[in-house]
Amino acid sequence: xxxxxxxxxxxxxxxxxxxxxxxxxxxxxxxxxxxxxxxxxxxxxxxxxxxxxxxxxxxxxxxxxxxxxxxxxxxxxxxxxxxxxxxxxxxxxxxxxxxxxxxxxxxxxxxxxxxxxxxxxxxxxxxxxxxxxxxxxxxxxxxxxxxxxxxxxxxxxxxxxxxxxxxxxxxxxxxxxxxxxxxxxxxxxxxxxxxxxxxxxxxxxxxxxxxxxxxxxxxxxxxxxxxxxxxxxxxxxxxxxxxxxxxxxxxxxxxxxxxxxxxxxxxxxxxxxxxxxxxxxxxxxxxxxxxxxxxxxxxxxxxxxxxxxxxxxxxxxxxxxxxxxxxxxxx
Amino acid sequence: xxxxxxxxxxxxxxxxxxxxxxxxxxxxxxxxxxxxxxxxxxxxxxxxxxxxxxxxxxxxxxxxxxxxxxxxxxxxxxxxxxxxxxxxxxxxxxxxxxxxxxxxxxxxxxxxxxxxxxxxxxxxxxxxxxxxxxxxxxxxxxxxxxxxxxxxxxxxxxxxxxxxxxxxxxxxxxxxxxxxxxxxxxxxxxxxxxxxxxxxxxxxxxxxxxxxxxxxxxxxxxxxxxxxxxxxxxxxxxxxxxxxxxxxxxxxxxxxxxxxxxxxxxx
Numbered sequence: 001x002x003x004x005x006x007x008x009x010x011x012x013x014x015x016x017x018x019x020x021x022x023x024x025x026x027x028x029x030x031x032x033x034x035x036x037x038x039x040x041x042x043x044x045x046x047x048x049x050x051x052x053x054x055x056x057x058x059x060x061x062x063x064x065x066x067x068x069x070x071x072x073x074x075x076x077x078x079x080x081x082x083x084x085x086x087x088x089x090x091x092x093x094x095x096x097x098x099x100x101x102x103x104x105x106x107x108x109x110x111x112x113x114x115x116x117x118x119x120x121x122x123x124x125x126x127x128x129x130x131x132x133x134x135x136x137x138x139x140x141x142x143x144x145x146x147x148x149x150x151x152x153x154x155x156x157x158x159x160x161x162x163x164x165x166x167x168x169x170x171x172x173x174x175x176x177x178x179x180x181x182x183x184x185x186x187x188x189x190x191x192x193x194x195x196x197x198x199x200x201x202x203x204x205x206x207x208x209x210x211x212x213x214x215x216x217x218x219x220x221x222x223x224x225x226x227x228x229x230x231x232x233x234x235x236x237x238x239x240x241x242x243x244x245x246x247x248x249x250x251x252x253x254x255x256x257x258x259x260x261x262x263x264x265x266x267x268x269x270x271x272x273x274x275x276x277x278x279x280x281x282x283x284x285x286x287x288x289x290x291x292x293x294x295x296x297x298x299x300x301x302x303x304x305x306x307x308x309x310x311x312x313x314x315x316x317x318x319x320x321x322x323x324x325x326x327x328x329x330x331x
Numbered sequence: 332x333x334x335x336x337x338x339x340x341x342x343x344x345x346x347x348x349x350x351x352x353x354x355x356x357x358x359x360x361x362x363x364x365x366x367x368x369x370x371x372x373x374x375x376x377x378x379x380x381x382x383x384x385x386x387x388x389x390x391x392x393x394x395x396x397x398x399x400x401x402x403x404x405x406x407x408x409x410x411x412x413x414x415x416x417x418x419x420x421x422x423x424x425x426x427x428x429x430x431x432x433x434x435x436x437x438x439x440x441x442x443x444x445x446x447x448x449x450x451x452x453x454x455x456x457x458x459x460x461x462x463x464x465x466x467x468x469x470x471x472x473x474x475x476x477x478x479x480x481x482x483x484x485x486x487x488x489x490x491x492x493x494x495x496x497x498x499x500x501x502x503x504x505x506x507x508x509x510x511x512x513x514x515x516x517x518x519x520x521x522x523x524x525x526x527x528x529x530x531x532x533x534x535x536x537x538x539x540x541x542x543x544x545x546x547x548x549x550x551x552x553x554x555x556x557x558x559x560x561x562x563x564x565x566x567x568x569x570x571x572x573x574x575x576x577x578x579x580x581x582x583x584x585x586x587x588x589x590x591x592x593x594x595x596x597x598x
Contacts, residue, residue, distance in 0.1 A: 226411025226439030271425035
């Protein structure tokens with residue numbers, strides 16, 4: 001039962017990685033100090049620098065990156081399943097580009113508009129655009145939806161470039177930083193609000209995960225198995241887009257996780273979504289926490305986590321495609 | 332086991348954008364315990380007929396009735412409890428295990444927010460052992476032979492526990508041995524489990540082996556409906572395919588010998 005051992009260790013991995021990440025950081029705190037800081041804040045509610053760093057900077061940041069990892073890879077699993085395409089990710093529908101535009105326009109020209117709200121609104125708008133664009137072709141099937149996602153992406157990316165070109169250079173910097181993705185601004189309020197939002201998106205999606213198996217067999221076959229394909233697919237797209245938009249609004253755009261983690265998980269535990277979904281979510285949390293820990297501790301600067309996830313992810317992914325990819329692609 | 336009859340009355344269909352009717356007032360019935368086969372040349376409307384019966388496409392007019400139940404107005408989920416569709420053995424997008432594939436047949440019985448129960452697993456495993464492929468349950472569906480895939484898809488249809496089983500060219504991609512295996516399996520399912528089986532076939536020889544009743548379809552029109560002994564004749568085959576042939580009888584089998592005209596020269 002090799003698969004069972006692998007699944008259990010991936011499912012438990014976020015706990016260990018999070019604990020490890022708590023001991024790590026730019027500000028040098030020894031492991032014993034960390035433990036004392038946790039103890040002090042829980043039992044004695046003392047205020048010292050170490051307590052503050054561990055409890056109010058590192059811990060919320062770890063939790064936030066874990067939540068984002070769960071949402072991005074969970075949405076990745078869902079979208080790959082319903083488009084029966086292992087090379088789709090949460091950003092292919094244009095969410096990324098739409099959200100980036102929302103953020104750029106709010107930072108650059110409309111300061112009265114809260115950045116998260118704007119990116120969330122434009123992220124949803126672009127999914128909606130991609131979906132209705134695909135719908136004009138009659139039935140919404142896999143390829144038109146992916147293609148219209150690419151079209152919408154290209155459109156919003158162009159708009160972002162225009163803003164970057166026109167905007168005043170000081171603001172350009174914060175737009176660029178946002179788009180690269182970061183957890184630097186994590187705090188407890190952010191963790192709580194993201195957690196509540198993600199519960200609304202992820203709990204129904206998680207409960208419905210087994211239906212991704214029949215849904216991935218194609219529209220007609222799924223329908224002959226008793227699935228209301230249009231309704232359930234729309235529900236899955238809406239829930240996963242909501243999850244991704246909430247993450248983008250909180251932490252900017254973090255690529256790769258939603259594409260790569262579901263892939264890795266599928267290679268390790270197989271394609272059955274009942275097992276794949278929790279394993280990918282746990283793996284996503286671990287991966288994101290790991291990336292963010294590296295991002296905040298390898299230099300004295302806080303690097304954008306998107307850079308780490310891509311530079312860790314891409315070579316590993318290439319290696320896997322060469323080595324064991326065939327299994328996961330199903331030929 | 333009671334007798335059940337699937338009745339199709341005056342079924343017509345045309346695609347939304349065209350005026351041409353793909354199916355014209357088709358009427359026939361299929362009884363439980365029997366195999367009813369649809370024969371017809373390519374493009375005669377066989378697949379369309381099945382899509383209309385199972386409600387994947389909406390017919391222009393007509394009725395589909397199982398016993399007293401009118402079926403076309405039922406929900407997708409309720410329809411899936413009545414019809415199980417067996418597609419041609421195909422490529423799965425992901426390498427699901429055979430057991431995962433068969434479990435998909437439990438879909439109409441699994442709640443929107445849950446997964447198959449222990450009982451569903453039991454039913455799926457029973458379907459696999461009925462077809463003698465329980466040993467394949469943990470193998471990836473993408474790594475088994477075409478014949479085994481077809482059997483796995485039939486097992487999934489069994490797990491769906493529907494009264495009607497609909498099969499689209501179940502033998503088309505199989506070698507000779509697997510064709511016979513699948514055809515004999517289909518026949519025993521109809522008889523032993525008292526199911527209504529509707530099947531399309533390319534080869535009239537296969538139809539004479541496996542079917543009780545025949546439906547002859549050409550250009551969307553019903554050319555004939557009745558027992559296969561009466562319908563597999565040189566005259567009907569010429570009408571259907573435009574091929575002259577002779578038929579030899581051996582025990583309960585018929586062998587069709589077509590006259591093939593060879594061209595002297597290819598131009």
